[in-house]
Amino acid sequence: MxxxxxxxxxxxxxxxxxxxxxxxxxxxxxxxxxxxxxxxxxxxxxxxxxxxxxxxxxxxxxxxxxxxxxxxxxxxxxxxxxxxxxxxxxxxxxxxxxxxxxxxxxxxxxxxxxxxxxxAGVGGFSYCLSEPEAGSDAVAMRTRAVRDGDDWVLDGTKRWITNAGVSEYYTVLAVTDPTQRSRGISAFVVEKSDPGVSFGAPEKKLGIKGSPTREVYLDRVRIPGDRLIGEVGRGFEYAMKTLDHTRVTIAAQAVGVAQGALDHALAYAQERQQFGKPISDFQGLQFLLADMGMKVEAARQMTYAAAGRSERGDADLTFFGAAAKCFASDVAMEVTTNAVQVLGGYGYTRDYPLERMMRDAKITQIYEGTNQVQRIVMARQLLAGVQSEL
Structure with missing residues (x-):
């Protein structure tokens, strides 16, 4: 062999x-x-x-x-x-x-x-799927797009929109045929400067405070027909395919914040002296650090494996994207919390970045589909035989 x-x-x-x-x-x-x-x-x-x-x-x-x-x-x-x-x-x-x-x-x-x-850096792009009454149940959205001659007219409210107000461009999902459920949803590009586009006040959040999250209001926003993305009625399909790929980027984000927290915990543990020696010499703390490092690396490898499937467009991307996002974000929350514990009282203060990292990590378990939704996605994929050829 x-x-x-x-x-x-x-x-x-x-x-x-x-x-x-x-x-x-x-x-x-x-x-x-x-x-x-x-x-x-x-x-x-x-x-x-x-x-x-x-x-x-x-x-x-x-x-x-x-x-x-x-x-x-x-x-x-x-x-x-x-x-x-x-x-x-x-x-x-x-x-x-x-x-x-x-x-x-x-x-x-x-x-x-x-x-x-x-x-070219002319403007960023935001994604408008969620609404006040349509979070995990995105098909329940109420934003409407009505054809008027060669144009489309959009009305509705989108909520939890990341970088809203900063981005120049918005992919907006809207109902074009309410009788068709998910097949009656289409996708459009709306520009920040379009008449009728406005934004709510920034949300006051636990973490990721540097990334504005605001409502996007669409009040009879008229856009030309060439702003329709693809075909009428396929917007929800495009939106779900997008999430298959971008859940992998949330996994990467979770790995990053977990690694950053581990870096600070390792440095502190080797500098902090108690009972005449660095706290990194104590076996109990070593076990904690070892588990943190092991889980960060497991999350990283799962994320990179999912990224490969994203690049190739593999049939099992839906499972791997959900799995990577779910696992890595759970790891990020655990590792950042444990890193705060390593620093003790110092970790609880803003003099060190760990409390910020712990607050920031929490959102990775929520956006682009909560981890409960990710488990539903994974289970459906498994029951459909996605692992049968592995």
Whole structure:
């Protein structure tokens, strides 16, 4: 039997991307992270730094002026930024979330128009699916789009929209035929400057305070017919396909914040002296750190495996995207909480970044589908035989 086994690891190109993002994150994003959280302001310094290196929307294909990063490279960007500031990591993550329906379902003209602008840094992209009465039950949305000649007129309210008010472009899901349930939902690009578009006050949140979350109000917003993404009635399909891919980016975000918390816990444990020696010498703490490191690495490997499936468009992506997001976000919450415990009273104060990381980690268990919904998705995939050929 041959002993020449393949080695599974990052390519030199992916390692270089990680190093480049880590350098800019530590130099130009981390120094502002506490202030951004304290003031609940948009991380403009991070946005500028990411845009300067084409890391603000790395997924955009080269043919539209983007960096053409694959799914794994995009995850590396998000992971490394989240390691120092989860709010800032939502810039590349939400730009992918908002624009991916255009990539998945849009024709060449709408892709050329909006992906080119996104790549050039003209404006970010947000994703408008959730509503006040339609969260996990997205099909219950009430936002309507009615054809009027060659135009469409949109009315409704979207809630929990990340980077709303900052982004220039919005993928909006709206009902075009209420008799058809999910097949009666279509997708459109709405621009911030369109008459009738307005925003609610920023939500006062537990974490990710640097990423504005606001309602988007659509009051008889008239848009031209060429802003329809793909075909009428296929919007929900595009939205769900998008989430299959972007749940992997939330997993990467969760891995990043967990790794950042572990980094701080390890450094502190080796410096903090009690009973005449570093607390890292105590076996009880060593066991805690070991479990933290083990789970972070397990989450990372699951996330990278899911990223590979996202890039290839594998049939089991739905399962792996849900599994990676669910597992990694649960790990992030556990690891950040334990990191606060390692620092004791110091971890509970704002003098150290752990309490912010713990607050930021919580949202990864909620958005892009709660972890309870992810378990439903996984179970349905398993019952449908998704693992039968593994």
């Amino acid at each position: 041959s002993t020449d086994f393949p080695l599974y690891g990052l390519s030199e190109e992916h390692q270089a991307i990680r190093a480049a993002v880590r350098a800019v994150a530590e130099a130009k994003i981390a120094p502002y992270a506490a202030e951004v959280d304290e003031q609940a302001r948009y991380p403009q310094e991070a946005a500028d730094a990411l845009r300067a290196l084409d890391f603000h929307a790395p997924h955009v294909p080269e043919e539209y002026g983007g960096a053409g990063a694959d799914a794994l490279a995009t995850c590396l960007v998000i992971e490394e930024v989240a390691r120092v500031d989860v709010s800032a990591s939502l810039i590349p993550a939400v730009n992918k979330l908002g624009s991916l329906p255009v990539q998945i379902g849009g024709g060449e003209q709408i892709k050329k128009t909006y992906l080119t602008r996104l790549a």
